[in-house]
Amino acid sequence: MENLIALLIAAPLLGAAVLLTGGRRLDRVGHWIGTLLSAASFVFGLILFVDLLGKNAEHRTLIKHLFSWVPVAGFQADATFRLDQLSMTFVLLITGVGSLIHLYSVGYMEHDERRRRFFGYLNLFLAAMLLLVLADNYLLLYVGWEGVGLASYLLIGFWQHKPSAATAAKKAFLVNRVGDMGLSIAIMLMFTTFGSFAFGPVLSHATQASEGKLTAIGLMLLLAACGKSAQVPLQSWLGDAMEGPTPVSALIHAATMVTAGVYLIVRSGAVFNAAPDAQLAVTVVGAVTLLFGAIVGCAKDDIKKALAGSTMSQIGYMVLAAGLGPIGYVFAIMHLVTHGFFKAGLFLGAGSVMHGMNDEVDMRKYGGLRTYMPVTFITFGLGYLAIIGFPGLSGFFSKDKIIEAAFAKGGTEGWILGGAALLGAAITAFYMTRVMLMTFFGEKRWQPDENGNEPHPHESPRVMRIPMIVLAVGSVFAGGLFSIGDRFLHWLEPVTGHSEGHSPVSAWTVTGATMVCLLVGVGIAWAQYGRKPVPAVAPRGSLLTRAARRDLLQDDFNHVVLVRGGEHLTRSLVYVDHTLVDGVVNGTAAGFGGLSGRLRRLQNGFARSYAVSMFGGAALLVAATLLMRAV
Amino acid sequence: MSFPLLTATAALPAVGAVITAAVPAARRTAAKWLALLVSLATLALAVTVLVRFDPDGARYQLTESHAWIKDFGVRYELGVDGIAVALIALTALLIPFIILAGWNDADPLETGSRRWRPTQGFFALILAVEAMVLISFEATDVFVFYIFFEAMLIPMYFLIGGFGDRAHEHGEAAASTQRSYAAVKFLLYNLVGGLIMLAAVIGLYVVAGNFSLQEIAQARASGSLHMATNTERWLFLGFFFAFAVKAPLWPLHTWLPNAMQEATAPVAVLITAVVDKVGTFAMLRFCLQLFPEASKWATPAILVLSLISIVYGALLAVGQRDIKRLVAYASISHFGFIIMGIFAMTSQGQSGATLYMVNHGISTAALMLVAGFLISRRGSRLIADYGGVQKAAPVLAGTFLIGGLATLSLPGLAPFVSEFLVLVGTFARYPAIGVIATFGIVLAALYTLVLYQRTMTGPVKPEVSAMPDLRARELVVVAPLIVLLIFLGVYPKPVTDIVNPAVKQTMSDVHKTDPKPSVEAAK
């Protein structure tokens, strides 16, 4: 069985290798190879899942030691995989959603001449993501961590001829690198603290280390999570990442990669449990991001960017939950999975809309599309209901638990966090309703573009519809499936641990409050966008709206402080290198040149002058001789 | 007496150089093939060295020792430890690629050179450099090492000054001026370093009475050779200065950008991937072994300098307009890592540094050679002259990206392992320095991706649109390097196994042990 784990990764890796080096002759079948290998990986995952289910809850951990990776005195990094309930959940999510999106991309990328390459990158992503969740030590996890970053870079910048795409890709990679720095420092800290960075030794001995060190490790891990999961303050790349093809946004920037941060925190739960300060920081980051993302999502007119804001916000929920400790871990992962379904569904829906609208992304140029693309409308609508937490659908179960857990944190913190989560739920309802109304309801607002091509909205081909339908089904039922009978809780508990909190407010009260928030959000959105027609050109809006449109000015801050500052720094350093460092050397050279120029003047060419020096020299010699004799 | 394998390894390219230089003027192609065959034969010998070397055996193996200058106790002593073996293998491996990449760089038909037999000269000089580098890695006699350490400058000088890059925004005359400036700068910097080292070598002889590394190190270890603290420190500084110029360490680095910018890409690779490695290698072998106490004394200062190198080199790479200069500054940053690893005085740091030398050689070769192919197609080194190459030449862009990713130490590619080892090793002893050095990885991503974005992506520039993709010869050069980068990234064990015992020895030379983790039980 253990060998299957390696195959799990090997299949998409093989796909990537074949597709990327195969050359043009694979152009016609490349996408099917990619999809097939991804599906194969999913099948392996299923087999392993069934195998795990057949085992006792305590023995559901498979370890596969492949080879000794970096053996250096005192530093043993092995290529070892660990498949337990947590990674299994991720494997299924990644390969399942991944396969669906492969399938979807077959249709979506049909007219792209570089489709083979696209599937190669997608496969590369799958392999890296699987490596990330299957690694048994942090260094191997780091490989996957950066691997998904690379795949994300390649896919965001897939349409490289667009400068905006290339810039967005670069930005994503760079911001992620800042996070990666946190991860590598965390690994170094683990190494100096525990002498190892494998999950086993680190997590089982976490309590023996000093709290200061654990807090440091926790904060560094949080930094890593912030980068990968687009949490404040490293969230700025996610909006720009929407430059990539929509399937990429669905797979990487909604369902899987961005949730890696949550995985990291949950996986390192033992460290965080022993470092309350780090945990607090995690919850704060989660709460701030969930509001930040939600606010940004409200203001965007670009359908994908609105969804990206939403992703940020939803991951904020997960991070918040993960920061709550054992109460929240399970719910964080549960929300992660359900979110994987409905957000991927929503993105695919958005992609389907764009596909039918000549790649238009501005929602103000949509309107009334429900009649043109009914399947898209229904699947998107189900995803919408799931994300706002409509009772009975996936989002309802997972989000509700998180809000409960936040209140259960207790004290002022509990109230603040819970309040933030509730507020987030209201805003979520608002912006998602806004997206829904602007896209599918109201009057049609599209115009011919400058070339006179009027969009002819049409339903997408079947190969794209199937994944949307599957994901919609998942968005509807996953939550119930997990929550009823606490199945998911019992499945994950052996890995993450679980504790019941004592909420100051009862579960029903929280649910009720959530419902009220939801209604308020939907109501306001309907009042603004449902009752009156949506203007085709965005109104100026309030100060907050304008700021939110610009990602709450975070990019501007980055631009002024980091980009400009960096440019000035490098430019002045280039100058310094040229004038100062090189200048000292050149100055020395010039000094010697000048000195020899002076000395050269003594060599005036007059024989008599030379004779004087010769004579003087002779005199000195005589003097020296005499002195030596005298001594 | 057994077959002198080490001498043969170094002598073969030397003889090859002489024969290549003697090939008649009209038989250019023969000269090229001859040089290639000689380099491949050298590679075969280096592989034999690698195979015959037993990592768990004696410290120095395959030793040869003959009296040379009796009056001064100079002996022709050769011997290799694990670190040297790894670097010999790297050198012998890279030279065939360098020759193949520079196949047409000195061809008068391509360059319009009116010089007498330029092709023969070019390849003969490359082989001569190889011979000297190899013997520098093998020498265990300080004097022998010194001679070849310095003699290397002569062929390098001609390679930089005589066969430089013809691409220059202000025309060929400007290129020629720049080239001679770079060559002279290279020579002067290294000569000054060498001169100071010569003083230290003589000083060492005065103190120790002979030049044998092994004898001196043993005498020092056993306490029979006592050095006054100040003497040791001065001698250390003399040696270190020369190596720091060659490596190069901030603020002695400014010759490298000029030299790499003006040399042709294969020669630039020769400089940074092969010749400069002698500097870092010598720090490990000579500085630490001969002057352990002084090395420890100087560690804080050197670490700070290497830290500056890392950050400073990376920041300057970001600000460059010239592709080759950018790679040069990136190399300065990487050399900062190597030196930091050496002087962190931990097993991880030193293993990482050795591994880094090998990996940096391969990754820079990949990046620089592809950059050279790119430059030769467009005739310009300026980043701004490119754009959208990806569309016209996807394979070239792909290999360039992989080279770039290796430069930024992407996990899964070889440099990552070494960089991480260096960082961990440094962090274990000096956390603050380790953390600041980690910033280097962000900056590395910045300069690499900016370079890639500006040259390869975006709208296709008209001058670029007809650019041919990699040719078969170029692919033969790049593909093995990339395969090697991936292989050593996934499975560096073959190298670490050779290196580890040698590092252990070095650690015991300086009487240092790794810091213990604070939670022992986790082991």
Next chain:
Amino acid sequence: MNPVNYLYLAALLFTIGATGVLIRRNAIVVFMCIELMLNACNLAFVTFSRMHGNLDGQIIAFFTMVVAAAEVVVGLAIIVSLFRTRHSASVDDASLMKL
């Protein structure tokens, strides 16, 4: 009187000659000063010869005279040919050693 005085005289004449070489510009006068120095040496040799009571010193002085004669011949020839080409007998005019 002590014959050493001859040596002092020789030294004085030598010094005067040397100084003359240094401060005169006319090549002929410079040459004469050189002759003066040679003569001073000869005086010293002759004195030594007397002091030591053998003739070797005089032999050396004799050779010096011969060499001086040869030197004068060549030197004057150089001056003449210099004068011919440069129309001057000043040593400062022949500052070709300068870059």
Next chain:
Amino acid sequence: MSPQLAAYTTSTGEAFQFWVLGTVAVIGALCTVLMKKAVHSALCLAGTMIILAVFYLANGAYFLGVVQIVVYTGAIMMLFLFVVMLVGVTAADSLKETIKGQRWLALLCGAGFGVLLFAGIGNASLKEFDGIGQANANGNVEGLASLIFTKYVFAFEITGALLITAAVGAMVLTHRERTERAKTQRELAEQRVREGKHLPPLPAPGVYARHNAVDIAGLLPDGTPSELTVNKTLRERGQIRDVSAEALGDLRALEQRAEERLERTEIEPATFKRPEEASK
């Protein structure tokens, strides 16, 4: 008085001769250095050499004394004079120093060297003083000859070779080889016409009515002196006298005298320039 001491000191006559002639020799040497005209220097040097010859005789070196007078003073010094004539016997050197600091350095070095030599001689242990009498017992010339042809024979032969080489060398140096036929007067005239320079004969030197010396440049119609009028050799020696300023000076002197007579003193007295300085 022991024989040792007798040899050590010299007769009063010799002492007298030394002090008198020595003073003269030093004066002669100084004059050699300081005389402006080379011919004066040469004469002073000749004097010094003759005195040295006397000293040689006094020291028992009879052969050398005679050779000094005959060969040195007679032949070599005459060679000098000959060359001086060739170069220009009247040409006076300026003793003004042109190289900055040269004179002071030279004097310093000279003085230092002299002091050192004196100190050296003073410190030398010159105890041995045998006198030349015994060596000259068989006659000075015979003694020298036996040494030259036995002990120093190789040096002697080599010196002979040196002399011959020097003679050949002097010839090579001064001999100018004609590479082409000398031009006839006709050809020279034709060349002059072709080049268009100085078609008429060169103008005559001298300013009529006031000077008729050949070293004074004739005046052109606009009153400026023309160097062409002076003989080429004089021109090359720089021995042209310039009289243009002299006339002005005369005029100014005339004016001054007139003013003095008329008791008008407002006008500044003119600065006079000596003709030699004006020609510099």
